[in-house]
Amino acid sequence: MTNIAYFKDQFEDIAEPDSAIREITKTAFDTFNQLGLPTYKLEEWKYTNISSLFDKNYQFSKDNFQDKLSPSDLQALNLAGEEEAHALYFINGRFAAGLSKINATENELVVLPLQEAAKGPYQKIIAEHLGSSSKYLKDGLHALNTAFIQDGVFIYLPKGKQLALPLYLHHINHADTENVLSQPRSLVYLAENTNLQLIETYTTLGSMESFSNEVMEIVLQENAYLAYYKLQNDGPNAAQVSSTQIHQLGKSYVQTLTIALNGGVIRNNLNLILEAEGNETHLYGLSLLKGNSHVDHHTLVDNKRPNCFSNQLYKGIADDTATGVFSGRIIVQRDAQKTNAYQSSKNIILSDRATINAKPQLEILADDVKCSHGCTVGQLDEEAMFYLRARGIPLKEAESLLLRGFAADILDQIKLKPLRKHIEQLILAHLAST
Structure with missing residues (x-):
């Protein structure tokens, strides 16, 4: 079993005493020691038993396999229309700068290894925002990722830059000889008046088991625009917990869309923090589940300021013995008057053995708002x-x-x-x- 003692040995093995983010990782590991792995006894994890996955003896990979991937291997992973786009690759959870490409026509996009960026001119941004998602994601898996930040990536779009080309993040796990535990980490910062289209994909190579524990933190300043797409179409031997926090510090626009087609056990945590007046965000999701697939969507929209708008629409189709989960939570803080927030979960069950669990939630502390939520499960x-x-x-x-x-x-x-x-x-x- 991959237990806490194993993680402690690995943490001490990779620790870098002079690392610019050493204090963050040490605090996070202490938190992991305290919380441990989440279990179904926790309310937020009652429908997803992630702890059982760690009976499979996952190993931290000592090699990111960059040299074993040819240009043709990478090209086979490309999606339609990606030929001219920007593309970054994570191999076994570690950012592979040597394989990644930035289109020369839009070289204002800054992409740096996280450790390098933490020591350079972006030190203040990283000190302020790296690890900020721990205020909302209070579980052992999030702490585990932060404790083992290694070869993460920092993505920065300077003020006024409107990217015409999308940015693809490809996550590749090499599981040909052992069960692999990967922990990708990224921090994305969009300055004022910027535009970014971001797409994430996931692939496991090999027949062994892989488990990806990913954390992405995204910050938007005034008049920034983000379209964020996540495509999950991996094999049944691939499990994943993906935690994404989007912090709208300035008045900005966000659209997220998650498509889950194939995989083993998948948990998607998506938090939107609406910090500025007039923020707008749209969350969409679609799950097509069959076999023994298990997909758990957890969303949080925290409205902190007035006149914000959010809309959530998640749809699920479950066949065979598959399980779908949707837990959506909307918070309207006391100062967030004139908030409009809507949430809907619609599901179709195609088999008597399939299961859908839905839990829409509203927490309203203001008195001048328009909010609604709803859920349907049928045939x-x-x-x-x-x-x-x-x-x-x-x-x-x-x-x-x-x-x-x-x-x-x-x-x-x-x-x-x-x-x-x-x-x-x-x-x-x-x-x-x-």
Whole structure:
């Protein structure tokens, strides 16, 4: 079992006494020692038993395998329309600067190893924002990632820079000879009047087990715009906990979209902190689950200032013995008058053995707001199915048509046309195999 004693040995082995972030990592490891791994006995983890995964003897990889990946290997991981885009690679959770590329036409995008950035001109930004998500993500896995920050990445977009090309982050786990535990870490900072489209993908190479424990912290200043897409389409041997915190310090706009198609046990923590008056954020999610897949979406939108707007729409389709979880929490602080906040979870169950757990939550401390939440769990519309079958459409094709229609309003939110087309093709293939 990968236990706390093992983590302690590894922590002492990789510790860097002169590291610019040494104090952060030490404090985080003390927190991990205190909290341990989350269990289903904790309210926030009652539907996802992540501790059982650590019976698989994961190992910290001593090699990031950069030399074993050829340009053709990387090209095979590219998504449609990525040829000219910016691309960063994490191998076994460690930022591979030598494999990454920044398009020369937009070289104002700053990408640095986190340790290097913490010692340079961005020292103040990192000191202020690295680890700030621990105020909201109070569990042992988040602390474990922070304790083992190693080869993380700092991404900075200077004031006034509007990137036309998207930025892709590819997470690759090499699990060909041993079970791998990877812990990617990134800090993204968007200065005033900036625009960024960010896409994350995940791939496990090899037949052994992989577990990715990722933390990403994103900060937006005044008039910054962020479109953030996460595509989870890995194998059944891949487990993942992904914790993302987006801090809207200035009046800004955020759109997030998470697509979960394949994988083992997946937990997505997504926190939006609306710190400035007039912030706007949209959260979308789509899960197509089959086999024994387990996907748990946890969202938090904390409205701190007046006149903010947020909208959440998460949809799930569960077949076979798959399990889907949605837990959404909206907080409206006392000073956040005139807040508009909406949340909806809609789900379809295709099998008697599939499970959907939904827990929408509102915490309203202000008295002049418009807030709502709702949840539905049901089956395919029998009348619509009868209509299609009566016109000669076979059963599987009729089901596929209805499910594609169910997912359409989520896919329509993807602004990058090549990415949207690619995901639509993945969904078609996914539905055809059910």
